[in-house]
Amino acid sequence: MKKYIKWGIVIIVGAGLTTLGIHTFTPRENEDLAAVKDVAPTQKNRSLNINAQIIRPHLLTDELFVSGKLMPDEEVDLSFEASGKIVDINFTEGTFVKKGQLLAKVNDSQLQAQLKRLEAQMPLAEDRVFRQNALLQRDAVSKEAYEQVKTELATLHADIENVKANIAMTELRAPFDGVIGLRQVSVGAYASPSTVIAKLTKITPLKVEFGIPERYARQVKKGTNLDFMITGRLETFRAQVYATESRIDPNTLTLTVRALYPNTQGELIPGRYADIQLKREEIKDAIAIPSEAIVPEMGKNKVFVYRSGKAEPVEVALGIRTEAEVQILKGLAAGDTIITSGTLQLRKGMSVVIDQLN
CATH class of the missing domain: 2.40.50.100 (RNA polymerase II/Efflux pump adaptor protein, barrel-sandwich hybrid domain)
Structure with missing residues (x-):
């Protein structure tokens, strides 16, 4: 009787192990993979909301911003x-x-x-x-x-x-x-001759002295106009370059420039620092776009253009840069619609929807 019981237990355990092995190695559908397959087509067809801008030729001013100081015309x-x-x-x-x-x-x-x-x-x-x-x-x-x-x-x-x-x-x-x-x-x-009695300062006109990077040395010369502002004053003052140093400073690699401000009313005093804005060139009807629209890639620059609901990359040649814009010399034309947001997410032929058009 005990013998029969022992064999019965062996048979039951063996059957259980066999059933477990069959269940384990039987091929089944991967639920996670199935979920991805279901979602992927939806993401592939998803459109990206973007901002865009229509290119309109306009006046582009090439400006240089530097700091300088006000100096007396004469002082002794x-x-x-x-x-x-x-x-x-x-x-x-x-x-x-x-x-x-x-x-x-x-x-x-x-x-x-x-x-x-x-x-x-x-x-x-x-x-x-x-x-x-x-x-x-x-x-x-x-x-x-x-x-x-x-x-x-x-x-x-x-x-x-x-x-x-x-x-x-x-x-x-x-x-x-x-x-x-x-x-x-x-x-x-x-x-005695070494005793200083007082200081005499000529403040009409005033000199505005500043340094410019060496790459601009040939572009700033006698007669160049500039605007400058002083801390605490809201107005802008106009001066004109009258002389430049004869050589580049080897330590700072800058060229020292001096301009004259009439200061006829004596409202400004020497010794103050000035924020100087130099207008080096004005380009009429320039093709210029916001800096954020440029996408550098493999040593080249490209811009995404909106065409029939799709984002299409266009390689461009750049010109001068201002604080907010970049001149386009080649690749774009007036009337093109460029994409100005989400540029890092864009791919060729990607569907896009314009939220804001400037």
Whole structure:
């Protein structure tokens, strides 16, 4: 009886294992793969919503944006040519002064005394020359005697001019029209040629100095117009290039350029930084498209064009670039509709739907 039970158990276990093996190795449909197959045709036929733009020729301005600074037309640290005690200061700080205006003076009493002594000798010296000349006309004196008194008179004239020149060196005069700054000395102080009395600045006109990359060196020249803005001011100011440096700076690889701004009202002061906009070229009826429409690929540039509900790639040749646009030299024409969004998702012949057309 036990023997029959044992064989029955063996038979049941064997049948179970056989059934399991048949179920495991029987081919069945892959549900995940079937789901993908069902979805794939739907995705393949799906359209991409895009923005597009119709190409319209328009004026394209080639601009260069750089930073610069405002500089005075002229500026100098004022100082005396002679040493001495300052006896007078004739200017008010921060005011406008005219060229030649007396600003300050050092003591010249000794020089004034010398000048008076020499000027006192002039009538006698001139009289001697007059009398010697009259005698020479009558052959009463030699020509050498006449020439000697003439030389003495000329020497006296030279001495007087020398003293006057020394007196002029004790006077500090404005070398040009401008605004005088804060004075650095007081009356009674001893001044030497190395002592700075004040700074004189000519602010009409102002110079605008800036550097441009070397690749633009040939394009910016005398007469080039530019616009610039100053922090805190809403208006735009116009200046014109008047000179460029003679060589490229080897350290910065830039060319230094200077322009003039009239500043007739003196509203701007030197030392401020300026945001400069240079208009290098204006192209009329240019074919230009937004930068985001360009798709670089394998060293070439392409643009997707909307044609009958499909996206079609077109290879283009690029021209100048501005902040927002790129000039197209070849590949597109006026009236073409270019796709400006979703360009990285586009493929040739892909169905697209325009959401927004500009």
